[in-house]
Amino acid sequence: MERKGKNCTIRELARYVGLSTCTVSKVLNDHTGALSIPESTRRKVREAARELNYVPNVNAQRFFKRRSSVIGLLVPPQEEMGHNVFHDTHFVDILSGIEKALSTTSYNLLLLFNRPEYKAGNRYEAMFSSGFVDGLLIWGAHRSEGYWQELVELTQPRIFLTSMPDFSPDEPLHYVASDYEQSACGIVSRLKAQGCRRFCWLAGREDTSIISQLAAGMARAGVTLEESAIRYSDYTEAEGERLAAELLEHGEFDALLATAPQLARGAVRYIEAHRLPVQVGSFDGQRGTRLMSDHYISALTNDFEIGLKAMEKMFALIEGDTDMVQMKVPVDFTADEGAKENVQF
Incomplete structure (x- = not known):
């Protein structure tokens, strides 16, 4: 034949x-x-x-x-973020890691926007029960949004990326994220090695799970901040410059911590314009987006690795692995020319 x-x-x-x-x-x-x-x-x-x-x-x-060979990637809609998801370079690098993991499999990725009209009922459970997806990756979760509880309670394969909702320690929450506690501990330790002792913090948005992790990392390095030394805001350079002026007006601080590089850049612009003796460190940078003009020390997240590891763990869950996925991906550090190197943590 x-x-x-x-x-x-x-x-x-x-x-x-x-x-x-x-x-x-x-x-x-x-x-x-x-x-x-x-x-x-x-x-x-x-x-x-x-x-x-x-x-x-x-x-x-x-x-x-009993498989669809489809992994869903759930992200916030544009109106919630203030811009489209591809504007976020962390997300783009995570997506690159996901693509790498998928390239050797028969699986496909389906991008799902978590629009307001979908945030009620049992939509996520229905996705699994109908065979629409085999697993779900969730990026951009805010702590206080109650509808995430449905995702937390699912028994099907689902993994949160980078940020997580509030949840009870008894609940089985799978996640892969940057080690923000290591990031904060490393940055604060480096600034202390340069002689800094009085810290303030441009924390960004309060409703994110990384805030508590960063605070824990600072505490590991021996720094606990009063609320008066903390400012919350959007992650913009304008907010960084405005809030740096507010915090540094009376000369109380010799070190300013920033959750995001945009905040750090705005703060540096104010500090350099006013020739203030204040050092700056950022908890959340990327090697590919760091600028020559970034005169501050920074942690560098490995978002590609987050995407890659999340997909590898997702495949294992789909195949029946019962181990909890709770992975923190280590960060690297870079420093300004004047920073002291070889600090041990």
Whole structure:
């Protein structure tokens, strides 16, 4: 039976080997029922499939494997973020890591926008029960938003990326994130090594899970801040400059900490314009977006690794791994020319 250049159907393949289509499907889809089929028969089916250039039917595979081969990536809509998700370079690098992990598999990625009208009911549960997705990655969660509770309570594979909602320690929350506690401890320790002792903090948005992690890292380095030394805001250079002026007006501080590089850049602009003896450190930078004019020390997150590891862990969960996924990806550090190097943590 010569079929070069032409695909055969499963019915044609079954007729060729003299078996039922059900038996052939079980063999080709590695169905659990195939274990009762003799190895010689399974080998015969696979050899015939190669010989006849059999191409599997995607829908049939999904039926037998109970899989969609689709991973959903849930992100906030543009109106919630103030810009589209691709404006966020952390997200873009995470997406690159996800792409790398997917490149050696048959899985596809589906981008889902968590619009307000979808934040009620059991939408996420329905995605799994209908076979729409095999797993769900969640990026951009805010701590106080109650609708995340549905995602936390799901038993199906789901992993939060970078930020997480508030949850009870008893609840099974899977996540892969930067080690922000290490970031804060490292930056504060470096500034203390330069002689800094009086710290203030441009924290960014208060409703993010990284705030408590950063505070814990500062405490590890021996710094606990009063609320009067902290300012919350959007992550913009204008806010960094404005709030730096507010905090540094009376000369109380010799070190300013910034959660994001935009805040650090705005603060540096104010400090340099007024020639203030204040050092600046950023907890959340990226090597690829750091500028020559960034005169502050910075932690550098590895967002590519977050995306890559999250997908690897997702595949394991889909295959039945029961271990909790709670991974913190280490950060690196860079420093301004005047910063002291080789600080041990």
